[in-house]
Amino acid sequence: MTPIIKTQNLTFFYPETDGEPALNQIDLEIAPGSFVVILGHNGSGKSTLAKQFNAVLLPSGGKVYVFGMDTSNEDLVIQIRRTVGMVFQNPDNQIVANVVEDDVAFAPENLGVPPEEIRRRVDEALKQVGMSEFALHAPHLLSGGQKQRVAIAGVIAMQPDCIVLDEPTAMLDPSGRREVVETVKTLCREKGITVVLITHHMDEAIDADRLIVMSGGKIIADGKPAKIFSQVEALKSQGLAVPETTQLLWELNQQGMNLPLEALSVEECAQVIAACLR
Amino acid sequence: MTPIIKVEGLTHVYSEGTPFKKVAIEQIDLEIPEGQFLGLIGHTGSGKSTFIQHLNGLLKPTSGRVLYKGEDIARSKEATRDVRFKVGLVFQYPEHQLFEETVYRDIAFGPKNMKLSEAEIDERVREAAGFVGVPEELFQRSPLELSGGQKRRIAIAGVLAMRPDVLILDEPTAGLDPSGRESILSNVVNYHKASGATVILVTHSMEDVARLAQRLIVFHNGRVAIDAPPSQIFSRAEELRSMGLEIPKSTAIALRLRELGLPISPSVYTVEQLKNAILSLREEAKKC
C-alpha cells in the first residue's frame, strides 16, 4: 500500500537559527487509515515535523511525499493541502469567520466546490464532530474544546485523507482534551481518515496504533505504545515521562515483583496487579 | 489566629441588569490560614477564576466581602491597591503580558509600582529571578526573544518580586510539557518553603495538586462543592466525575483494585502511596 506520508532523509534548519538542525535525517512512512501519535518535549522537533506534512514548511534537505506528491513542487500545494488537513494549537487563531457554519465552509469555498455541495459537507462535518446545534453560534463564545471541534470540522469539510493535529489539546482543560481526542479517534476508526496527533500528553498516546517519540530532531522510538512505554529507563534518560500506570508497574518491579509493563490502561493495570496478588 | 484571607458571603454577578446576566460565584465563605498550600480545582466556568480575582481586589464583589488579615480590602482605594502587592496573582499564560525592553525591567515593574528604593528593587529582582531559575546573563535581554518556558518564569518572577504574602497562580503549567511543568511547580514549592507565604494553586491537574497541596477546594457551579485534605477528596470519585473532573490515575487504579476484592485504601492518590500499599499487601500474602 502507498504510504500517505513518506519522508526521505528529511532535514530542516530554521533560517533564523544557525547550527543544530530542527529535523535531522528523518525517514518515516505513515500508512493510510492509521492513528499515529508523535510525542516529544518542547523543542524536540515534533511540531516542525508536522508542518512538513502539508508543505507549511519545506525540507532543507531530503524529501516529503504525500501520496507520492513531492511537497516542494509548488504546483501541487493545493492538492497536497486538501489531502493532508491541519489543526493547530490555538483554536482562536484558526477560526476565520464570525459564524460557526461559515467557518466550516471556508475550505470548500476556497476549493471552488458548488454551493449546494458545500452546504451538504458543512452539515455533515458539523454532525461528525457533534457541533450541529452550534452551527449558527459565534465561535468566540464557545469553550476551548468546542472551538477545536469546529476547527476539525473545518478541515474534514475539505474531505482530506489525513488530518495532522499539532498539539490540539495543549491549551484545553481535561474535559476539552477528552472531547478532541475522542472526536479524532472516531474519525479514524469510522471514516478511515489517517490521524497524526502531536502531543506531550502521554495519556493520549495509549490508544494509538503507532507511537513515534522524538528528541533533538530525531526519531528515538517508533512502535506500538505498550512496547515503547515499557522501555522506561530509555525514555527517562531522554527526559520523558511515562504514563502513571507504567510508572507504577515499573516501580513495583524494582521492588522485586514481576509485572508486564505493557498494561497501559487503568483497567489492564489493575487486572495484572490483582492477578499477581491473588 | 486571624486567617490571612477570609471570604464572607462572596457573590459575583456579571452583566447585572442585562439579558446576559450570569451568576459566576454565589455565597462563598472561606478562611485561608497563613502559610497554607491550597489547591483550587474546578471545571472551566466553575467560577474559580472569578473567585481568585476577588482576593486581590481586581473584581468587586456584587455582595459579600474579602478580608485580608482581618480588614476589608475594599475599605478604601488605597487599601485595594496595597493589597495587590500583598496578594500576588499570576494569570494564565502570563508570558503574554511581558512588555518591557529587558528582562530586568519587566521583573522590576511591580516593585517599582510599590515605590521602593533602587537598591531594594535590585535586591528583589535578583531574589525573584533566583527563585524561578532565570540566570543574570538574561537580565539585559529582551523578554520577547526568549523561549516560551523562560518567558513564563520571568512573568512569575515579576509577581514574586513584590514578595507577596499570598501567591495565587492560575494554571501556571498550562501548555507546558512534563519537564516544564515539573520545574515550574518545584519553583513554586521552593518559594512556599523559603518565604512561608500562602500559596493558592489553580489547576486542572489532579496529580499535581494532590501531590503538593495540604488542602483542596473544588468549585462547582459557582459554589464550593468540596473542601478537604487530598487524602479524603479522591475517594469521592463518583462525585468528582459528576462535576466533570478527573481523579488521579493512582486513585483510579486503587478503586478498581478494591472492586477486584483487594483491601486497598481508597485514599491513596500518588504512585508512591499506591506502590507502598501494594507492597504491604504482598508482604501479608507471603506471611500466610
Place this chain on the structure above:
Amino acid sequence: MLKDITLGQYFPGNTIVHRLDPRTKLILTVVFIAALFTAKSYISYGIMLLTVAVCIGLSRINLKSIFKGLKPLVFIIILSGLLNLLYTQGKPIVEFWIFTISWEGVRAAVFMILRIMMLITGTFLLTYTTSPIALTDGMEILMNPLKKIKVPVHELAMMMSIALRFIPTLIEETDKIMSAQKARGADFETGKLTDRAKALLPLLVPLFVSAFRRADELATAMECRCYHGDESRTRMKTLKMENIDFAALVLGIMLLAGIIVLSVFGL
C-alpha cells in the same frame, strides 16, 4: 467597559428591513445620503424625516438604542449646530459681544443638526439590521467592477471580515492584560495625563505582540485550508435579490428623484 460599545452593532431580527439583501441596503443608504444632501427646503426635510421614521418603524429597532448610538456624537452635533448658528449671515435677531444670531442662522443650524442626525441614524439602521458578514459580502459584490482598475476588492473584504471576527477576541485580551498589569500595581485610572499615557505602554506592547502572533498563525491556518485569493472561489451562501429588493430600490430612487425635483424648483 470596553465590552459596552454599541456603535455599529448588529441587532439580529427578522423584519422586512433585516431580510433585505445587503446590497439593496447599501445602495439605499447611498441614495438616502445623496437625497439628504440635496434636500434644502422644509418640505424636503419633512419627507426625509418621514422616511427615517418609517424605516425605524419597519425595522423595529428600539428608539432608545438609536439615542444611545447618537450619544457619543452629541458634541459634534452641537458644535456644528453652533457654528452654523453663529456664522450664518442674515437678518439679525439678537446681537451680543461679537456674535450675531440671524433667522438664516437659526434655520441653517436646525437643518444642519437634523441632517447630521439623520445621516447617523441612516447608517446605524444599516449596521443594526445587517450582520457584518452580510455587509462585507454585499460590499465585495458591489465593488466588483473596481477590480478592472486593479482595486483588490476581495482582499479588502476579507481583511474587513477578519477584523470583525477578531474584535471580540482582542477586546477580551485587552481586558485580560489590563487585569494582569493591575495585579502588578499598574494604575490606569489616576494620575497625571502623562502618567496615564505611560501606563498604557504595558498594555499596548503585549497587545501588539499578540496581534502579530495571531495574524501569523491565522495566515498559516488559512493557507492550510487552501486559501489562495478569490481565484475560482465559490460561496456557500449566495446572495439573491428578491422582488422586495427591487421594490425597495425603486422607492429609494423615487425618493431621491422627488427631492431633486423639489430642489430644482427651489423648494
